Amino acid sequence: MNMINNNTPTAELQKLDAAHHFHPFTDKAGLAKKGARVILRGEGCWLTDSEGHRILDGMAGLWCVNIGYGRRELGEVAARQMMELPYYNTFFQTTHVPAIALAAKLAELAPGDLNHVFFAGSGSEANDTNIRLVRRYWQVKGQPERRILIARWNGYHGSTMGGGSLGGMKPIHAHGGRIDGVEHIGQPYWWGEGGDMSEDEFGLMRARELEEKILELGADKVAAFIGEPVQGAGGVIIPPKTYWPEIQRICRKYGILLIADEVITGFGRTGNWFGSQTFGITPDIMTIAKGLSSGYAPIGGSIISDEVAEVVGSGGDFNHGYTYSGHPVAAAVALENLRILQDENIVEHAANVAHPYLAERWAKLADHPLVGEAKLVGLMGSIVLTPNKARRARFASEEGTVGLRARERCFANDLIMRHVGDRMIISPPLVITPAEIDVLIDRATKSLDECYAGLKQDGLLVEKQG
16 A cells, blocks of 8 residues: 555655656755655646645646636546547557547637647657658658758757757756757847847847848758747747848748647636747747646647648658547547637637736836846746846856745745846746736735845846946
């Protein structure tokens, strides 16, 4: 009989966790010394830990629990599917009803001619699929030399070798390198990198780095450009309004495929079903995961345009796939999640109720002496921490020092906010209410006040020079 349960003392759970559980993106020794926070249950926008703390989840898990925690319908659907067909693959000219139904539903929801779905187990896997997919596309078209994918520094496309290589996170590259055939250009981060340029000028400048890179490499060598509509894990970098139109113009000019990584921005996060709709992007391929199942089951995929699917499909076997591509339980859960999003008008709630109220309250955080900028699109937002907002100054301390201190104050105040460097970010469940937004802002303000006081006390309110 398994004696580990929700009544097991926290210290015992932490000891077992430290002994056997290797956490992602974590200093194993440091966590073992501190002890992991043990989460026991979730309901709506709230989590409860093993010490009885009721925590407001301002990050929807990892950007994914769009419909909130505790929806019994998804568990019931999963149980029924497990009893009926717990698993079968989609190799060998075989399919099953959940995969068929989910692919058809996604084709209905996706914009434009994105009518074909290749399933994966996660967004990372789906972006690995995209690498092979675009290279195969150009092989079939008789241009096999078009192999290079261009992405952005500080973009995030997963942590597999392929997805991590596409992403522009140098710490990921440092742990194992990256695959060949991937190049990077600058990110559209005006506040931190725009200098004296206006936001619109900066947006055009950063977009035109794509054209410069294409010409440097040779247009006949470039297969695709990939970017998130909004850089999520990179710090919720919302691009200037001039950015995406220029990116698209350049892709079309040189015949480059455009991949929109919607792993974070998909399924209502920006106030539309997809971030591409919010920013007027017409992608050839769209990467999906996270909100597809609201995190209740692992599933991802690539939604592919008619033209790309026709070309790749005309070339014989596409030698790529995963054991769990279109897993029937995950697909059934995702279908039920999409039904809830539609039937309960959750995307509309996010756009018309939660966003306007959060935007009003979020903007006022820019008045805090520690905050240089507060930006929001839909229900994903960021604040920049700075010692001097007038000069858009960075801290003299190592980047992330102040952000980590702010995050720790949030955790101490039972609010989950994430830090990326010295930026604080949020991405709450789409079902968050105005009353819960008040709690989020009140706890965030208290945490900023405490962080600011601690920085003053420790002499860390110092600008970086040069």
